[in-house]
Amino acid sequence: MSSILIRSIQLLLSISILVVVHELGHFILAQVFKVRVERFFLFFDPWFSLVKKKIGHTIYGIGWLPLGGYVKISGMIMDNKSEIQTQNWEFRSKSGIKRLLIISGGIIFNILLSILIFTFLLFKHGETFLPTKNVKYGIEVDDLGEKIGLKNGDKILFVNDKYVPYFNDIPKAIILGNSITIDRMGNIIKLSLSDNKKKFLFDRKEFNFFIKPRVPPIINYVIKNSEAEKYGLKNNDEILAINSEFVLFSDQLKDLLSKYKNENILISINRNGSLIQKEIFVNPKGILGIYLKDFMDLDQIFLFDKKNYTFYESIPHGIKKTWNVLKNQIFFFKNVFHIETKAYKQIGSFFSIAKEFPSKWNWDIFWTLTATLSIWLAFLNLFPIPSLDGGYILFIMIEMITKKKINEEIIERCTIYGFIIISLVMMFIIIWDIFKVFFS
Structure with a gap:
């Protein structure tokens, strides 16, 4: 099964769960307050539906257009106000607070x-953190990190003049922050984070970490039929030198291999305490055919904090995680309107969302993304735009405050x-996304 198909199936399943849960919120609260629901549909059904069945007063169905879903609640807008008397099972017959709760049901x-998913993930896996103080060799940066002023080996002391206890939180703190204080070979330097610099972080074609802990060059595994396998390199070999140049960190190895493209090199390695030297050819791309260990593979070097939770302990942490995801989304949305940051380039449709799912099925990643999309859907629906939940909420709140009914023709x-x-x-957005994916 191709990676595109796997990603598409995950996206479709995730959207289906989100839509059903959202519409179920409206449906259940409507039932609680004895309001009839005429239609409950997953996906839209203009002209025809794939499946539909009437049970009681409600037609349940699946549409063919997978851009959302809907419930049709009786009496939200009167078809003929002058001739039809309001029934006690209609939406408009209920008090303001009941109508407000029914409309807010999807958001709730x-x-x-989102809270439920994060709670179960935390209960199942707990959380693993790398304390900032344990990042002993400083950081390794990619070209994005370099563009905002960071260098390999820098030690991050503060972000926004505050100490960040866990390294996991530093990338997010940098994106949200205005300054970074670093130790660069004993010199304390404060880097400003202007919108001009942040545009490099937002103007990314794909998500990646622009900083990570600096690590020694230890082979994680050797690719089959590669030059490395041919010349006898093995998993867990630590690379010490290339020709006569010492190699202490992975980033230094990458630079040296780039320097010796299409040449034979003498590579010195530490294999279980024994020094071994091998002559090996570096291909024209500067690749040996090895994957190096990252900091997550080196728990004997980096001391991690692992937190496990009971089910009841995981609930407040699930709420906190949901809140943190929401805060990040609000921050991103604010930056969309700052042209200098180029955050608008990260706006995407289903194409962009599908790319976030892994090419191989992974339930943990699937549920994490679904929880993130769920809180994002709740946030978007709060916008006071007519036809969104937030628009109806605004109308109802105006009525509750003014004690006057808004003309239904105006609402319609x-x-x-x-x-x-x-x-x-x-x-x-869809056209913009197609342009980004296929033409950028």
Whole structure:
């Protein structure tokens, strides 16, 4: 099965779960307050539906257009106000607070789903942290890290003048922050993080870590039929030198291999305490055919903090994780409107979301992404735009505050205009995403 198909299936399953849970929130609260739901659909069904069945007062079905879903609640908008009397099972017959809860049901359920998923993941796996103080060799940076002013070997002391206890939180703190204080070979330097610099972090074609702990060059595994296998390199060999140049860290090895492209080199390695030297050819791309260990593979060098939780302990941590994801999304959304940061380039449609899923099925990653998308869906639905939940919430709150009913023709027109605006925005994002994926 191709990686594209696997990613597509994961995306479709994730969206289906999110839509069903969201609409279930509206449905259940409508049932609680004895309001009829006429239709409950996964995906939209213009002109025809794939499956539908009427049970009681509700038609349940699956549409053919996988861009969302909906529930049709009786009496949200009167078809003919002058001739039809309001029934006690209609939405409009209920008090403001009941209507508010029914409309908020989807948002509430998406938040609860995110908390539930993160809670179970934390209960199952716990959390593993690398204390910043244990990053003994400093950091290794890629070209993005270099563009914001960092260098290999820098030790990060503070972000925004605050000490970050765990290295896992430093990349996020840098993106959110305004300054980094580093120790560079004994010199204390404070780097500013202007929008001009942050644009490099947002203007990424794919997600990657721009900093990671610096590690010694130890082989994780040797690729089959590679030059490394041919010349007898083995897993767990530690590379000590290339020709006469000592190698202490992985980034130094990469630089040296790039220097000796298409040449034979003398490589010195430590194999279980024995010094071994081998002559080996470096191909034109500067590749030997090995994967090096990263910091997660070197727990004998880096001391990690592992936290395990009971189920009840994992609940508040699940809530905290949901809140942190939401805060990050709010921060990103704010930066979208700062043209200098180029955060708008990270906006994407289903194509971009699908790329975040792994090419091989991994349930932990699947559920983590689903939890993240769930809180994102809740956040977007809070926007006070007619046709979104937030638009209806705004109308209901105005009525509750003013004690006056808003003209239903105004609500209906605003809803139509809101739907048109959202549809145009979605079309623009899809076209933009297609351009990024296929033409950028």
